Amino acid sequence: MFLQTVGFGIVTASILALAAVGFTVQFSVTNILNLAYGDVMTASAFVAYVSATAGLNPWIGMITGGIFGSLFSYLLNRFVYTPFIRRGSKLFVMIIVTISMSLILQNVMQIIWGPNFFTVPIPAGSSVRFLGMIFTTSQIVIIAVAVAAMLGLHSLLTFTKLGKAMRATATDPELARNCGIRTKRITDLAWLLSGLLCGLGGVALVIDLGSFQSTTGGEFLVPIIAAAILGGVGQPYGAMLGALVIGMATEMAALVINPEYKEVVAFGLLIVMLLIRPQGLLAEVASQKEVAA
Amino acid sequence: MPTSSDSAGRPAQEYLSVRQLTVGYGAAPIISDVSIEVREREIVAIIGPNGAGKSTLLKAMTGRLSPQSGTVVLDGKDVTGAAGYELTRSGVGYVPQHNDVFSTLTVRDNLEMGGYLLPKAEVEHRIGYVLDTFPILKPLLKRSGKLLSGGERKLLGIGRCLVSSPKILILDEPTAALSPSLARTILEDHVTALARAGTTVLLVEQRARQAMEISNWCYVLVAGRVELSSEPRSLLSRPDVGELYLGRPAGPEPDRGPDSVAGDGSTDGGAAVPQVAAGDES
Numbered sequence: 179m180f181l182q183t184v185g186f187g188i189v190t191a192s193i194l195a196l197a198a199v200g201f202t203v204q205f206s207v208t209n210i211l212n213l214a215y216g217d218v219m220t221a222s223a224f225v226a227y228v229s230a231t232a233g234l235n236p237w238i239g240m241i242t243g244g245i246f247g248s249l250f251s252y253l254l255n256r257f258v259y260t261p262f263i264r265r266g267s268k269l270f271v272m273i274i275v276t277i278s279m280s281l282i283l284q285n286v287m288q289i290i291w292g293p294n295f296f297t298v299p300i301p302a303g304s305s306v307r308f309l310g311m312i313f314t315t316s317q318i319v320i321i322a323v324a325v326a327a328m329l330g331l332h333s334l335l336t337f338t339k340l341g342k343a344m345r346a347t348a349t350d351p352e353l354a355r356n357c358g359i360r361t362k363r364i365t366d367l368a369w370l371l372s373g374l375l376c377g378l379g380g381v382a383l384v385i386d387l388g389s390f391q392s393t394t395g396g397e398f399l400v401p402i403i404a405a406a407i408l409g410g411v412g413q414p415y416g417a418m419l420g421a422l423v424i425g426m427a428t429e430m431a432a433l434v435i436n437p438e439y440k441e442v443v444a445f446g447l448l449i450v451m452l453l454i455r456p457q458g459l460l461a462e463v464a465s466q467k468e469v470a471a
Numbered sequence: 472m473p474t475s476s477d478s479a480g481r482p483a484q485e486y487l488s489v490r491q492l493t494v495g496y497g498a499a500p501i502i503s504d505v506s507i508e509v510r511e512r513e514i515v516a517i518i519g520p521n522g523a524g525k526s527t528l529l530k531a532m533t534g535r536l537s538p539q540s541g542t543v544v545l546d547g548k549d550v551t552g553a554a555g556y557e558l559t560r561s562g563v564g565y566v567p568q569h570n571d572v573f574s575t576l577t578v579r580d581n582l583e584m585g586g587y588l589l590p591k592a593e594v595e596h597r598i599g600y601v602l603d604t605f606p607i608l609k610p611l612l613k614r615s616g617k618l619l620s621g622g623e624r625k626l627l628g629i630g631r632c633l634v635s636s637p638k639i640l641i642l643d644e645p646t647a648a649l650s651p652s653l654a655r656t657i658l659e660d661h662v663t664a665l666a667r668a669g670t671t672v673l674l675v676e677q678r679a680r681q682a683m684e685i686s687n688w689c690y691v692l693v694a695g696r697v698e699l700s701s702e703p704r705s706l707l708s709r710p711d712v713g714e715l716y717l718g719r720p721a722g723p724e725p726d727r728g729p730d731s732v733a734g735d736g737s738t739d740g741g742a743a744v745p746q747v748a749a750g751d752e753s
Contacts, residue, residue, distance in 0.1 A: 339587070343587060345573070345576060345580075346576060350574075353572075353573065355559075356556075358587045358588040359587050
């Protein structure tokens with residue numbers, strides 16, 4: 179039972195890693211704390227659902243959802259967030275704007291799909307035993323997608339000029355421009371990239387949960403933010419680690435206490451983290467941004 | 472009108488200039504009607520008391536602030552309000568006073584970002600050149616920018632700019648927060664060597680006397696206006712300049728540490744002024 183819980187933890191951590199790393203990259207490069215992130219995940223899941231029920235292979239549906247998340251995030255920034263920024267809106271005003279977008283997205287999805295639950299039709303494949311843990315095919319795919327995405331992102335940020343320019347822009351956009359970097363293009367790219375992770379995370383989430391509705395992604399935002407803050411917002415590797423910790427902790431809590439308390443545990447960890455390391459993480463990045471702005 | 476001494480002896484070719492520039496963040500401008508010019512292969516110093524608007528002027532020249540009025544001309548082209556990356560493309564290197572390196576990137580990655588606009592092979596070549604110029608950076612290549620000392624940081628900031636072979640290097644108080652001896656090294660060795668190698672330098676400095684000693688031309692900025700535009704030797708010989716415009720006598724810097732006392736006599740005696748452009752012009 180314990181080993182199987184570790185298995186669940188790995189799956190949850192994979193989904194969280196996709197979502198939290200995307201969230202962290204988005205905030206650090208674009209400087210917008212996008213609280214509509216979870217709802218973009220849900221919207222991507224609906225896209226995957228629609229394409230899968232239309233007869234496409236459900237795993238192609240996952241890719242479709244990822245691409246939708248990518249483009250939608252880009253457009254969200256281009257047509258909603260950027261106009262506010264251009265009028266001089268700062269961090270906290272932008273947070274209110276993203277909360278509004280979150281509510282709007284949730285309600286639009288509820289208008290279209292109602293309060294019903296949906297299931298992305300995934301064929302029940304064979305299950306795989308590994309070190310005493312049992313994984314379904316879809317869980318294996320989710321883990322593989324997460325690992326591939328993390329490796330890809332690591333390579334991008336560490337070895338490519340583009341990735342380094344992204345980190346440079348996240349650290350100090352003005353200095354980046356004085357190096358010849360067109361930071362607007364870099365932030366556009368960051369929206370596309372983080373949106374892709376957001377979309378993939380959303381589809382992975384609803385496949386793992388089995389069923390979802392218009393509020394599912396929004397509810398998942400707490401563990402995402404907990405994982406991102408735990409590892410240090412703006413630090414993709416931190417978010418990966420945070421995802422592993424939160425993923426494991428919530429599944430262990432489900433085993434030991436009660437599955438109902440998963441989110442409470444995520445939130446509790448977040449609060450403990452903020453108590454013992456208030457200087458790090460979100461606060462550090464945010465204050466650094468304001469100095470640079 | 473600002474007083475100005477005869478500009479004969481300056482190189483003829485103007486490289487970067489601002490004309491009647493007015494810049495501010497809100498209603499009240501920080502600098503008003505400022506005109507300065509930097510000619511090819513010169514070291515030009517801008518000095519003045521705190522709050523005179525020196526950094527604001529540089530920000531308007533490097534794409535960080537848009538002027539309310541006036542023009543910035545680079546190599547004959549109007550670049551007023553151009554973005555930072557466009558100016559970098561045109562050969563402007565800028566080392567801000569604060570946040571002069573990417574603290575989250577390694578020394579090596581910082582240098583690579585300096586060469587962002589260059590082809591890969593050339594970046595390697597230029598990084599090699601910078602490491603030869605600042606050998607202190609060689610053993611630090613893998614170190615994160617936030618773990619550098621003040622001096623290492625400043626050399627990395629300058630080195631990052633040098634990777635792109637800028638035609639003009641704009642330095643905002645490069646010696647602030649550095650020890651007197653390190654400040655001397657940066658100004659008297661590195662900056663003059665850069666100018667000798669053909670880079671035009673625009674320098675804002677708190678260490679007014681040292682800046683004047685190495686520069687070909689000097690502007691004194693007070694309360695957002697150019698009060699003096701002069702060949703620095705004549706300024707150095709005027710006892711009133713320091714008290715009137717710099718907030719302290721133009722004599723030896725008061726903040727020198729004991730380690731540099733021995734060096735004071737030599738520099739105060741014979742001002743080692745422009746060896747750069749004057750000879751190249753004929």
